[in-house]
Amino acid sequence: MTDKTRINLDRRQLVAGTAAVAATTTLGLPHIAKAADVVKIGLIHPVTGFLQFSGSQCRFGAQLAIEEINKTGGIKSMGGAMLEAVVGDAQSKAEVGAQEVTKMQEAGVAAIVGAYSSGISTATTQEAAKHGIPHVVDVGVSDKIVSRGLANTFRFGPGFGVIAKQGVASLIELNEAAGKPVKTVAIVHENSTPFGTGIAKLMTNGLKNAGFEIIETLGHPSPNRDFSNIVLKLKSANADLVIPSNYYNEYVLLARTMQRQRVEPKAIYSVLGGAASQYKFLKEFPEAAQYIMDCNHWFNPKNPKALEVRQATRDAGKFFNYEVFLAYTAVMFVADAMERAGSAERAKVTEALAGSTWDGHIMPYGPTKIENGQNTGARPLNTQIIGNEIEVIAPAEYATAKAAFPRPT
Amino acid sequence: MKKNSTFWLFFAVLVVAALAAPLAIASTFWIDFLTLTLFLAVLGQGWNILGGYGGQFSFGHAVFFGTGAYLQVILQAKLGFNPWAAIPFAILGGIVIGAFTGFLSFRYGLRGSYFALITLAFAEAFRVLATSADAITDGGQGIYITLNQDPTKALATLQFGAGNGYYYCAVIITVISLLIAFWIENSRFGAQLVAIREDEDAAEAIGVNAFKVKMQAICLSGAITAFGGVFYAQKFLFMDPNIAYGPVKSVEMLVMPIIGGMGTIFGPLVGSFFLHTLGEVSKHAAHELVGDRPGLDLIVYGIALVLILALLPNGLVGLIRRLFRREVSRA
Numbered sequence: 001m002t003d004k005t006r007i008n009l010d011r012r013q014l015v016a017g018t019a020a021v022a023a024t025t026t027l028g029l030p031h032i033a034k035a036a037d038v039v040k041i042g043l044i045h046p047v048t049g050f051l052q053f054s055g056s057q058c059r060f061g062a063q064l065a066i067e068e069i070n071k072t073g074g075i076k077s078m079g080g081a082m083l084e085a086v087v088g089d090a091q092s093k094a095e096v097g098a099q100e101v102t103k104m105q106e107a108g109v110a111a112i113v114g115a116y117s118s119g120i121s122t123a124t125t126q127e128a129a130k131h132g133i134p135h136v137v138d139v140g141v142s143d144k145i146v147s148r149g150l151a152n153t154f155r156f157g158p159g160f161g162v163i164a165k166q167g168v169a170s171l172i173e174l175n176e177a178a179g180k181p182v183k184t185v186a187i188v189h190e191n192s193t194p195f196g197t198g199i200a201k202l203m204t205n206g207l208k209n210a211g212f213e214i215i216e217t218l219g220h221p222s223p224n225r226d227f228s229n230i231v232l233k234l235k236s237a238n239a240d241l242v243i244p245s246n247y248y249n250e251y252v253l254l255a256r257t258m259q260r261q262r263v264e265p266k267a268i269y270s271v272l273g274g275a276a277s278q279y280k281f282l283k284e285f286p287e288a289a290q291y292i293m294d295c296n297h298w299f300n301p302k303n304p305k306a307l308e309v310r311q312a313t314r315d316a317g318k319f320f321n322y323e324v325f326l327a328y329t330a331v332m333f334v335a336d337a338m339e340r341a342g343s344a345e346r347a348k349v350t351e352a353l354a355g356s357t358w359d360g361h362i363m364p365y366g367p368t369k370i371e372n373g374q375n376t377g378a379r380p381l382n383t384q385i386i387g388n389e390i391e392v393i394a395p396a397e398y399a400t401a402k403a404a405f406p407r408p409t
Numbered sequence: 410m411k412k413n414s415t416f417w418l419f420f421a422v423l424v425v426a427a428l429a430a431p432l433a434i435a436s437t438f439w440i441d442f443l444t445l446t447l448f449l450a451v452l453g454q455g456w457n458i459l460g461g462y463g464g465q466f467s468f469g470h471a472v473f474f475g476t477g478a479y480l481q482v483i484l485q486a487k488l489g490f491n492p493w494a495a496i497p498f499a500i501l502g503g504i505v506i507g508a509f510t511g512f513l514s515f516r517y518g519l520r521g522s523y524f525a526l527i528t529l530a531f532a533e534a535f536r537v538l539a540t541s542a543d544a545i546t547d548g549g550q551g552i553y554i555t556l557n558q559d560p561t562k563a564l565a566t567l568q569f570g571a572g573n574g575y576y577y578c579a580v581i582i583t584v585i586s587l588l589i590a591f592w593i594e595n596s597r598f599g600a601q602l603v604a605i606r607e608d609e610d611a612a613e614a615i616g617v618n619a620f621k622v623k624m625q626a627i628c629l630s631g632a633i634t635a636f637g638g639v640f641y642a643q644k645f646l647f648m649d650p651n652i653a654y655g656p657v658k659s660v661e662m663l664v665m666p667i668i669g670g671m672g673t674i675f676g677p678l679v680g681s682f683f684l685h686t687l688g689e690v691s692k693h694a695a696h697e698l699v700g701d702r703p704g705l706d707l708i709v710y711g712i713a714l715v716l717i718l719a720l721l722p723n724g725l726v727g728l729i730r731r732l733f734r735r736e737v738s739r740a
């Protein structure tokens with residue numbers, strides 16, 4: 001009986017068996033243990049190509065949030081699970097962004113945050129939907145992103161419909177308070193991506209309805225390295241107000257060309273101006289930046305936590321621009337959902353995001369309510385560059401300074 | 410005859426390997442990698458017919474890609490076409506634009522760098538047109554095809570979710586493009602096209618109607634490239650003027666056959682496979698060696714490109730042929 005049940009092992013089998021056990025214990029088990037401790041979050045941004053600056057800023061903001069969550073004990077409802085960033089570079093191309101999603105799928109991410117531009121975000125959210133990965137769009141403002149019925153797609157910040165509406169309303173309010181100095185408007189917008197064209201269209205309709213006369217609408221591609229002709233046209237149009245809507249590099253170049261050619265409208269008022277509320281622009285070209293107004297994503301300047309995050313960003317040698325705090329907030333939004341779900345399972349995270357009422361953020365938003373993936377409480381603020389600071393000028397509850405409108409000569 | 414049997418052997422091996430690949434590769438990333446590799450090989454083949462076989466270097470082939478892609482999206486999104494019904498119109502669009510640009514260029518004898526520049530200008534003109542024709546293209550906002558999330562309608566909507574559908578579509582269009590290139594190499598039309606590439610005046614002197622042959626080549630090239638545009642539209646369900654007519658696609662299209670081997674059947678496929686693999690390997694290597702340093706992989710990729718261009722004037726297929734001949738002569 002004993003002989004029949006005895007397992008006969010020769011030397012080779014013994015060695016193989018030992019190796020298998022060793023491999024399981026040294027490689028397999030820690031892997032299983034690690035899987036319970038670490039939750040992967042995919043970060044897809046255009047960190048090379050023409051959107052490199054903004055994409056890198058987004059990546060920094062998202063990583064800052066992950067670092068902070070891990071320092072403060074990780075996802076507590078999951079036994080202090082740590083977050084791990086899996087970074088991807090969209091190379092400023094939509095199809096590369098989509099391909100990065102498949103890489104994230106392989107890496108087993110619980111959620112994706114990205115992808116800065118509307119065009120890339122459209123492709124990444126769609127690809128993520130195929131794999132059931134929850135995807136929070138950090139910056140992309142096109143309203144089409146959240147109107148395609150994708151159950152996995154969320155945006156905590158406002159889309160350009162809301163931003164343009166507030167942009168028009170604030171401008172009317174400012175103009176009326178100052179005795180209506182602005183009657184004619186020129187719009188300069190980028191036309192290579194959904195962002196600039198969409199804003200221009202919404203602003204044109206809103207301002208026409210409010211009685212402003214749009215005397216010039218000038219489109220330009222992104223990237224664009226020469227604004228001489230556009231500024232010459234602005235000069236001849238001589239509009240009271242210029243509304244630029246473009247990405248960072250083009251915005252800076254436009255403002256500097258206007259300064260050089262002495263085009264001095266009564267005000268420069270941007271809606272989602274690429275550089276209009278950017279500390280980098282203020283630091284590098286303070287004269288060209290003076291008195292530029294913007295209706296844009298902005299943090300709550302009266303929230304101490306927001307000021308802490310701003311300081312941490314500055315300590316890291318970075319500019320606290322909208323990309324940073326929007327990506328930071330997007331990651332925090334995902335972390336909050338995981339905390340409430342008590343799980344990193346994609347379906348559960350998606351469900352928690354859809355039902356989120358998160359209020360622990362640093363943004364000046366109303367109560368969080370997610371409708372078709374969009375946070376309906378999200379809204380922009382009006383800022384103006386005055387001296388060495390970017391001040392909030394509206395709405396009054398967040399204002400840190402009074403608007404200089406029309407701009408002093 | 411021997412040359413043809415070698416082709417069919419390679420072709421059969423490739424087709425069998427391509428069809429079997431999803432059985433061996435479980436990774437969705439690598440299947441997607443192969444899908445995009447084949448897609449760019451098709452675009453490269455479109456360029457190769459005109460540039461490689463015909464010697465007419467186009468710097469603005471995106472004009473065909475963008476037209477095919479835009480027609481595929483617009484017909485579905487604006488006019489409610491079924492995606493299958495939209496395909497012939499999209500390909501026809503590529504042919505019509507080919508005939509239009511070809512007529513304007515070849516009729517007035519534009520050759521060499523002049524032809525290259527005018528094709529670049531056509532692509533840019535179409536980009537501006539797509540941006541301005543807001544009512545048709547939705548301008549810079551881009552235009553979307555409604556996403557199908559019902560797997561049972563995958564074939565009807567030509568949207569395949571996370572499965573291997575797109576991969577098999579890419580295999581099919583690659584096979585079609587390879588067969589067209591094979592036909593060109595073995596046809597009277599192909600011989601005339603190559604004669605024009607070698608010396609247009611001499612070709613005309615022996616009775617080749619250079620204008621007609623170049624027109625046929627640009628129409629065929631436009632059709633294949635527009636077919637590539639159809640694939641892109643169905644895979645990414647979105648099109649905007651920059652993706653459609655921007656210089657990025659034009660450059661990608663000409664780099665594949667230049668690296669792989671211009672005027673060869675497999676050149677664009679070899680070039681696309683090599684460049685994609687190089688891109689991924691350099692990305693992975695850069696990440697492993699120096700950590701998160703965005704752009705370093707692109708520098709490595711760029712250096713490799715320059716070295717290949719400098720050292721392999723006949724591309725990778727030229728190198729393979731040279732090595733093969735050396736082995737045969739040794740044997």
